[in-house]
Amino acid sequence: MEELLRLDGIEKSFPGVKALDRVNLRVEAGRVMALVGENGAGKSTLMKVLTGIYQRDAGTITYLGKERQFAGPRDSQQAGISIIHQELNLLPELSIAENIFLGREPSGFAGRIHWKAMYKQADALLARLGVSRSSRTRLGDLSIGEQQMVEIAKALSFESRVIIMDEPTDTLTDTETEALHGVIRELRDSGRGIVYISHRLKEIFEICDDVTVLRDGNFIGEAPVADMDEEALIEMMVGRRLEEQYPRVEVTPGRFSLEVTDLVGPRLDSVSMAVREGEILGVSGLMGAGRTELMKAVFGAHPIESGSVSMFGEPVRIRSPKDALEAGIAYISEDRKRDGLILGMSVQKNMTLAALKMFSTPTGHLRAAMECEAASGYVAAFNIRTPSLRQQVGNLSGGNQQKVAIAKGLMDRPRVLILDEPTRGVDVGAKKEIYQLINRFKSEGMSIILVSSEMPEILGMSDRIIVMHEGRVRGEFTAGEADQETLMACAIGRAQEEARA
Template sequence: MREPPVLAVQGLSKSFGAVRALHDVSLELYAGEAHALAGENGAGKSTLIKTLAGVHRPDTGELTLDGSPVVFHGPGDARDAGVAVIYQEPTLFPDLSVAENIFMGRQPRRSLGRVDHKAVHAAAEALFKRLAVDLDPDQPARGLSIADQQIVEIAKALSFDARVLIMDEPTAALTGSEVARLFGVVRTLREQGAAVLFISHRLEEIFELCQRVTTLRDGGLIASEPLEGLTEDDLVRRMVGRDLDELYPKQDTQVGEVALSVRRLTREGVFTDVSFDVRRGEIVGLAGLVGAGRSEVARAVFGIDKWDAGTVEVQGKALLNGAPSTAMAAGLALVPEDRRAQGLVMDMSIERNIGLTGLRTTVRAGLMDRGAERSRSLDWAVRLQVKYARIADAVGTLSGGNQQKVVLAKWLATRPQVLIVDEPTRGIDVGTKAEVHRLLSELAAEGVAVLMISSDLPEILGMADRVLVMHEGRLTAEIPRARATEESVMAAATGRTA
């Protein structure tokens, strides 16, 4: 007879005012098993995770731990019970070291109550060794890449010796090799008897790592079943309630003149001698491992960071070095990688966030035309199918995927001539991912030049007309769509001959 689940919920329901987030949901997590939680953004996954973590109290339903009823009065109770959560967005203290972030509030003490910094360093180093990553425990968290921040969060969770590990999109900003490393750690934890709840919009990861899957749709339970015998199409059908025709709806377009021209762009110590063109009507993919310099090139092109040498032209007009306003005026738009820190004002409304890029067009005689701003924002929120209660709600109340759609809406509302999108579908569910891809394809068909940076190789291969590959700050290959394969792109990304 099978042992009782380590952690389970039965008949769980949760509402926030008039919004019903979960209704009669049940889930069982067993020792030594990786269990996937699938569903579109807004399906209730985040609410369920926060309930398991003690952040929310259920309205109805019961939680059991090792078969006995339990009530979590807060995250501390859940953590003490052995439930650790790695949330989708890293939440580190930027001015503290990596090791201090991991052991915040739990630092080993010496005599007289002083923190034993040597012990903190050694413990963090041991965790990174377990994760097979080369990260300095004494490095400040400020300036870490999204991938490294995620690794720190994983190390923090593992430091609690958790019996239940809940992983919310842990691979969203990781490359293939980093995902493989993480999966190795998860398998080790499973072998040691941990129960893992794994949330990912990358279906191939679910099938590779997990044994069971629970699917939510609109806050309700659709199915909880073994993955064996299921296909990706079966899972998509359960998630979205319909067949998904194609995830990468790439249109054939008429490629026009050069819209973005980058020549010999160099930022000392970051990237060197980068040259490429993006033409009207084409989608150019920029691939490479995390740390290769892809996002840094995008930031320099847009003017956020200054370059040391080179030129950038949009539609034949040279851009000023380090002047984003000039880039915007020339028709350039940038959707950044880190939506929370760089793309949104979290306490500001959805309406105002979308409207930020259009202040020049919605100001009359020095006063904001609120009607014009709302109309513009509503139009793009509807086009991108943003799920919200009220357009006046703070954007921080939205799910991660809906926040990403607001960032996209903000920049698409400028009607750009050149659109740079850095990880455009990170944290977005499969149904919405297809819509974003369709939108990018339609923009290209309308003559927009699109530069798409992505760590998702299938996305690069499915959407790009050409693939540019970076390795250690240099462009190492330009591969046409017909010759682009995972093998050729990864060969160039790791410095081998494509």
């Protein structure tokens, strides 16, 4: 096999932390190399060193047989290395086509943009990915998953020799994921080299040929995927065996805490649901089913046109997130960067932002020591990898940012905690820690609403499950009644009785 890219002995340090310590990576033509490791293992840092966002402290980068030092992303991209970042880098006010070809639009007479050619090329890229949208569509009108497909289309438009995909399926539906995997196989068969970063281990075994494992900034090893199994791979990643992936605890449910009746709002059609104290209510459904819209309506971030919301049998009027927080409802958004965190603020300030009353004197002065102690407790409990509580959240890895967002929601101990895709972009070890924390609060009587696109997570953690389709609840099941086939049948619109048959 032709070796396209090799990184040897890469080292990179930041104040207070050595992010990479003699890390190696090899990419061959016509093969897909998985790059795996827990959050903070150094995967994203390594990719930033490769593409010139960071300059390495030591080690060598060899690309197409020559040692290289890229000055930045444009330099590496022009050389034939494209990266699809986990966090979207798109402009919502422009069209899909304009986002794909920004800065390199096809031009015609007198340098004018050849709009017809640009839309035609963009439509072809979307069709290749199985996306039915017109490339003239405003990007801001797309779901997060659809925007991710646009980011992938943008990378494909460069026809690069090496393509790096950083958690590319994190926001995609199963259908979109299958389409992407088809494109990856096509690229591999055409001689491209793919670096595939994912926490979804099932995908590693479905799509990858080889796997490189990092842990705590160190190179642990490389092996053919065919020689590995999931258990062995997890042990390499976390340095220990994980016993039970979904550690369910049995709790006798208490009173109904939150009850929603005949709720109508944006993309919601007469939705009813209820959750008890000490219960995890799973909310399942395909992308666009209305799961997030329902949670945002309950939290006051989307308007409620009609219907009612009650807490412990008493009607509550929720017109804003402030109302929801005062009623004892906390919401952790699926989009942590847009809705959950202030990236320029510190870890500590983000965690305590919504619970400052807990740390204030009657005269409004902040009890700094108490605030610091509470934040330190969550850093330890969640195993958040940060040099200090003063570190800006924007400098943390995606998974560590997610854990800070969850800690923020838990800080003032809400009565009802809504978790919208809480383990998206989080590694297997950190997932287990998050599940254990969820179970701890469940055992203490908190009501948990868990929205997830991962069927095993819904089945493994929920006590009851509702399934949504096109803004309506299509079925409700106990944990003992539910299985993947039944939930999927409801998710595509079949009635509950038909799904059970």
